[in-house]
Amino acid sequence: MTGKERWGSNLGFVLAAAGSAVGLGNLWGFAYRASQGGGGAFVLLYIAIVLLVCLPLLVAEMVLGRNTGNSPLIAPRRAGGKAWAPLGWLFLLVSVGILSYYIVLMGYAGTTLLKSVLGNLPLDKTEASNYFSSISTGEVSLRGQMFSLAITGGVVAAGIRGGIERLTKWGMPLLFLMLICLALWASFQPNAHEGYAFLFGWDASKLTDPETISNAFKQAFFSIGTGIGAILAYSVYLDSRSAIPEEAVAVVTLDTAVGLIAGCVTFPLVAILGLGDLVGEGSIGTLFSTLPHGLAGPSMNLTGWLVSVLFFALIYIAAITSAISLLEVPVSSLMDQIGLSRSKAVWISIVITALLGLPSAIDVNFLAQADSIMNALLITSGLLLAILMGWSVPSRFKNELEDSKTSKLKINGLLWTLRWISTPIITIGLTVVLEETFRNWQF
Numbered sequence: 156m157t158g159k160e161r162w163g164s165n166l167g168f169v170l171a172a173a174g175s176a177v178g179l180g181n182l183w184g185f186a187y188r189a190s191q192g193g194g195g196a197f198v199l200l201y202i203a204i205v206l207l208v209c210l211p212l213l214v215a216e217m218v219l220g221r222n223t224g225n226s227p228l229i230a231p232r233r234a235g236g237k238a239w240a241p242l243g244w245l246f247l248l249v250s251v252g253i254l255s256y257y258i259v260l261m262g263y264a265g266t267t268l269l270k271s272v273l274g275n276l277p278l279d280k281t282e283a284s285n286y287f288s289s290i291s292t293g294e295v296s297l298r299g300q301m302f303s304l305a306i307t308g309g310v311v312a313a314g315i316r317g318g319i320e321r322l323t324k325w326g327m328p329l330l331f332l333m334l335i336c337l338a339l340w341a342s343f344q345p346n347a348h349e350g351y352a353f354l355f356g357w358d359a360s361k362l363t364d365p366e367t368i369s370n371a372f373k374q375a376f377f378s379i380g381t382g383i384g385a386i387l388a389y390s391v392y393l394d395s396r397s398a399i400p401e402e403a404v405a406v407v408t409l410d411t412a413v414g415l416i417a418g419c420v421t422f423p424l425v426a427i428l429g430l431g432d433l434v435g436e437g438s439i440g441t442l443f444s445t446l447p448h449g450l451a452g453p454s455m456n457l458t459g460w461l462v463s464v465l466f467f468a469l470i471y472i473a474a475i476t477s478a479i480s481l482l483e484v485p486v487s488s489l490m491d492q493i494g495l496s497r498s499k500a501v502w503i504s505i506v507i508t509a510l511l512g513l514p515s516a517i518d519v520n521f522l523a524q525a526d527s528i529m530n531a532l533l534i535t536s537g538l539l540l541a542i543l544m545g546w547s548v549p550s551r552f553k554n555e556l557e558d559s560k561t562s563k564l565k566i567n568g569l570l571w572t573l574r575w576i577s578t579p580i581i582t583i584g585l586t587v588v589l590e591e592t593f594r595n596w597q598f
């Protein structure tokens with residue numbers, strides 16, 4: 156890697172990494188998975204996995220990036236030798252795989268934003284399901300996909316400081332502000348408590364329910380976005396003195412807070428709008444059809460218009476700042492492996508992503524299957540990353556953190572957690588997720 160580029164500041168890196176983490180996973184994914192049931196048990200498991208597994212893993216991923224200075228494709232081989240080369244390919248496969256349908260979802264959000272602005276949202280339940288089919292298939296879906304991919308490519312082509320850092324520096328604060336306004340607004344609505352009750356309702360038996368466990372794992376990994384090389388690609392441009400553990404804590408805290416606050420917007424909204432009966436269905440389209448029609452309904456008037464515009468603008472900004480980090484994985488790998496220029500690498504990557512995304516753009520069921528397989532692969536590569544950094548080359552982990560003056564106690568604590576807590580928990584989680592994925596597989 157050239158290593159010439161650097162983040163303008165530590166805050167710039169934290170906002171970009173938080174931008175990668177905060178995305179459709181927090182808004183669409185959280186609503187989609189939490190609505191499949193589980194309530195407070197789902198939320199508790201999700202938070203526990205984030206703290207015990209994703210946080211140490213994120214530190215390991217950042218260390219791997221900064222220590223090797225290589226792209227996700229080459230970093231595992233550089234750190235652990237030839238035997239680890241397949242992990243680099245897995246990073247590449249999973250990030251391009253996720254990006255291919257992520258861009259399609261982003262297209263749905265963009266179309267819904269446009270329709271919100273124009274006041275063209277569906278007005279009732281029947282119109283809402285027709286509406287979702289109309290945006291998730293055919294030309295509309297393809298147009299959304301191409302537009303979103305072009306924007307993402309444009310930002311990544313502009314480089315780390317000129318594109319990614321510049322966008323996330325204003326995008327993230329704006330996103331936080333919009334989200335807090337929406338959550339406050341929702342909390343003052345009469346039926347909001349029903350939404351909170353659904354999201355946090357306690358049923359201890361759900362703690363051992365495989366579907367809830369599997370959903371919590373997928374949600375935690377997808378939302379933090381660790382174990383796939385995206386944050387690794389960003390960490391290459393980190394200053395050698397920056398405090399990695401503290402930065403990882405900031406990213407994880409921001410992401411989890413946004414996930415929970417977003418839940419405190421979507422679930423009360425569903426209750427306020429009287430859409431409760433649709434929630435249990437927990438389909439991919441919940442966010443893109445249920446909410447818009449509620450907001451466009453006659454009782455909402457101008458408030459509904461404003462809330463829908465704000466809400467979908469927020470989703471779109473969150474999605475771009477994540478999509479750019481996913482795209483940075485193939486782009487930096489092509490630059491690193493075959494010495495391509497950034498703009499050439501972007502072109503090649505977006506063409507491949509567009510082609511791979513076509514089946515998802517045409518068929519939403521394909522998208523759902525791709526999401527479930529990619530999530531399982533994401534957790535697999537997370538497990539391999541934990542083994543690489545925690546078990547195979549722990550000295551790299553230690554030395555790199557010592558060099559940036561992290562205390563010995565912190566380093567040993569993190570390494571111990573990575574080895575003895577995170578690794579076994581991911582192994583168990585992966586088994587449950589794989590079992591669930593095969594059971595729900597639709598041929």
Ligand code: PHE
Nearest residue numbers: 176178179180181378380385
């Ligand atoms: N974390 C992002 C989200 O919540 C998605 C993502 C996954 C980004 C993996 C990077 C890596 O939407």
